Amino acid sequence: MVLNQGENGHAAETPETGVLNPSRGGKEAEATGDQGEGRVDTHDDSRVQLKPQIGLFSSSTVIIGCIVGSGIFLSPTSVLKNSGSVGMSLVVWIVSGLFSLIGALCFAELGTTIPKSGGEYAYIMASFGGLPAFLLLWVTLIIINPTGQAIVALTFADYVIQPFFTEVDCPAPDSFVRIAAILCLALLTFVNSWSVPWATRVQDVFTVAKIIALLVIIGTGLVRIAMGHTENFQEPFKGSANGQSIALAFYGGLFAYAAWNYLNYLTEEIKEPTKNLPRGIMISLPMVTIIYVLANVAYFAVLSPDELAASNAVAVSFGRKVFGPMAWIMPVSVAMSTFGGVNGGFLSLSRLFFVGAREGQLPEWLAMIQVSRKTPMPSLVFTCLLSVMYVFVPTIDSLLNYFSFMTWLSIGAAVCGQIYLRFTRPDMERPIKYHILLPITFVLACVFLVIMGTVAAPQDTLIGLAITLTGFPVYFLCIWWENKPAVVLKFNRAITRIVQKLLIVVGEEKEE
Numbered sequence: 001m002v003l004n005q006g007e008n009g010h011a012a013e014t015p016e017t018g019v020l021n022p023s024r025g026g027k028e029a030e031a032t033g034d035q036g037e038g039r040v041d042t043h044d045d046s047r048v049q050l051k052p053q054i055g056l057f058s059s060s061t062v063i064i065g066c067i068v069g070s071g072i073f074l075s076p077t078s079v080l081k082n083s084g085s086v087g088m089s090l091v092v093w094i095v096s097g098l099f100s101l102i103g104a105l106c107f108a109e110l111g112t113t114i115p116k117s118g119g120e121y122a123y124i125m126a127s128f129g130g131l132p133a134f135l136l137l138w139v140t141l142i143i144i145n146p147t148g149q150a151i152v153a154l155t156f157a158d159y160v161i162q163p164f165f166t167e168v169d170c171p172a173p174d175s176f177v178r179i180a181a182i183l184c185l186a187l188l189t190f191v192n193s194w195s196v197p198w199a200t201r202v203q204d205v206f207t208v209a210k211i212i213a214l215l216v217i218i219g220t221g222l223v224r225i226a227m228g229h230t231e232n233f234q235e236p237f238k239g240s241a242n243g244q245s246i247a248l249a250f251y252g253g254l255f256a257y258a259a260w261n262y263l264n265y266l267t268e269e270i271k272e273p274t275k276n277l278p279r280g281i282m283i284s285l286p287m288v289t290i291i292y293v294l295a296n297v298a299y300f301a302v303l304s305p306d307e308l309a310a311s312n313a314v315a316v317s318f319g320r321k322v323f324g325p326m327a328w329i330m331p332v333s334v335a336m337s338t339f340g341g342v343n344g345g346f347l348s349l350s351r352l353f354f355v356g357a358r359e360g361q362l363p364e365w366l367a368m369i370q371v372s373r374k375t376p377m378p379s380l381v382f383t384c385l386l387s388v389m390y391v392f393v394p395t396i397d398s399l400l401n402y403f404s405f406m407t408w409l410s411i412g413a414a415v416c417g418q419i420y421l422r423f424t425r426p427d428m429e430r431p432i433k434y435h436i437l438l439p440i441t442f443v444l445a446c447v448f449l450v451i452m453g454t455v456a457a458p459q460d461t462l463i464g465l466a467i468t469l470t471g472f473p474v475y476f477l478c479i480w481w482e483n484k485p486a487v488v489l490k491f492n493r494a495i496t497r498i499v500q501k502l503l504i505v506v507g508e509e510k511e512e
Contacts, residue, residue: 047509050117051196051374052271058200059270059280060287062344063104063263065207067288069341070155071256072214073315073334076296079256081309082249086300087236089249093296096253097289099445100260104285106415106439108278111264112431113421115273118355119264119348120414125359127417131475136410137356138471139464144407145349146386147393149342153181154391156338162331181391184342189384192346193370193377196269199347206340213333214291217315220322221298232300247452251404254449256292259341260285261411262348269351274431346380354379358508361479365496368505377503405453405461406468412446415439 054062076089083089107119116122121140125133157180161172192199241249263270263280270276299308302318311317319330354376357367370377418439421428454461499505 049369049374049508050269050376052269052273053196054200054266054270054276056271056276056279056283058204059263059276060284061204061207062200062266062347063260063280063284064211064288065203065340066259066262066344066348067257067284068207068210068214068291068337069152069259070334070338071258072292072295073330073337074155074313075252075256076299076314077309077311078252079249080305082241082245082252084239084241084245085237086232086305088240088246090236090293090296092246092249092253093293094289096250096257097285097292099254099442100257101281101285101289102438102442102445103411103415104260104281105278105434106418106442107261107264108281109430109432109434109439110414110418111267111277112274113418113428115267116355117265117268117351119261119352120410121352122267122355123414123417124410127420128413130359130361130479132413133359134356134361134475134479135468135471136406136413137352137361138474139406139410139468140349140352141356141362141386143467145345145352145383146390149185149345149349149383149387150181150390150393152338152341152345153184153387154178156184156335156342157181159331159338160335163328178391182388184339185384185387185391188339188343188346189380191343192350193375193380194373196347196375199343202343203340203347206336206343210333210337210340211291213329213336214295216329216333217318218291218294218298220318221294221301224301224322225297229301232304244452244456247448248456251449251453251456255404257288258407259344262344265348265351278432346383350376350379350383353382363492363495364507365499365505368500368503368507371504371506378499378505381503404457404464405450406464408446408449408453412443412450415443415446419443 076093079092080086080089083092110123114123114126116126118125121133121136124136154177157177158172161176161180165172188199188202191202260281263277267273267277270280299314299318302321303311303314307317308314313330313334315330315334316327319327323329353362353366355367356362357364357379366379366382367376368378369375419436422436
């Protein structure tokens, strides 16, 4: 049986397959003819598909909101420790920003040449085929996405609860923190499932809020400098490190800039993507770099290098020293920042699973859309459930260490695909085309990061590689093997129908 969406928008059963696909009825059928002739506007509101609803401002806030999470508030410490001096740490922040901008420009070319949602997954699929793309999808599915979301949600919960437990010997109960994290994940899943404009408005509001918080930090620091507190800048490069330590400093800096590629997961939902994708990148990355560098200058205007190196939460230490009774502003700012980060993760990364299912590499129900809300609800709920599961894992932080190399490997592979397509398919339409040295430089830098990460943490790299390799048997059993037993196909259809009836979702309706 098939559930078809009829003229009245409700589901109606028809025979044949076990999946639910919307039919064209009423005025839409009249416009196209009974034989399916003619074309329907792909942005017709009656069509069940994802809509281009993200403009230039929201494109910029998606990138800024996803990049500016907890990193700049909590962890400039690692950059300072590994760089060895104030001056070198500021150099690391600047170079990390420029490197991220180069990568984002490469992704701007990829996103306008291959105008599909899904980010590097879509680009690796188009360049190198299904198996490499599935390995990236597999690792992201089981570890990277849900653990990242869980960690940021736990950080939000910790800092939103912190003002209510101010006593040193009375920390927030662990169960409270985990419950607050789950509530955060559930609330933002609901918002993203209900409306894409709602989700982008949440992103806009919390991005503006976190930028205001950083501007408060920057303004306070600049006032301190104007008052003559420049002692930490007298010998800026004294004690600078080199070699492997500097490489680790760059790892810390680049971690804070992570998520510059998230807008590419939403390409099909951006209004005029050939214009707004590159413009959003060119607005957001330089802005984030300037804010990050000035925020670190402000930290050093208030905290000595020893104080900063000893702090687990730099912004909180900064607030305690300069704001006095108003020091609670900083934990609240971190909470707002991480809340926006979780929302950005749902808004962007859920599309990766949607696209993976649409390509036939994940269960088909993950590629279905809620009939009335026009959102990828199954993918969002699935992302939420996995993230909630990881909220209860006590050693979750270590899981992300296994895949730092995989992150740069996959991003580097996507840009390798950009170079490969330049030579194998020179006739492809490229609304944006940068000099070939730009992607080559970025790929070489990614190779360096992968090698240095392996040298610095060989055991973590081997464990991550081993878990990645588990994707091979999954690929051959679930995708390459086509003649599956009837009982497996029947089970898949049963699960699909349950999800469809529970969430009122159907397959994406394509233009004919």
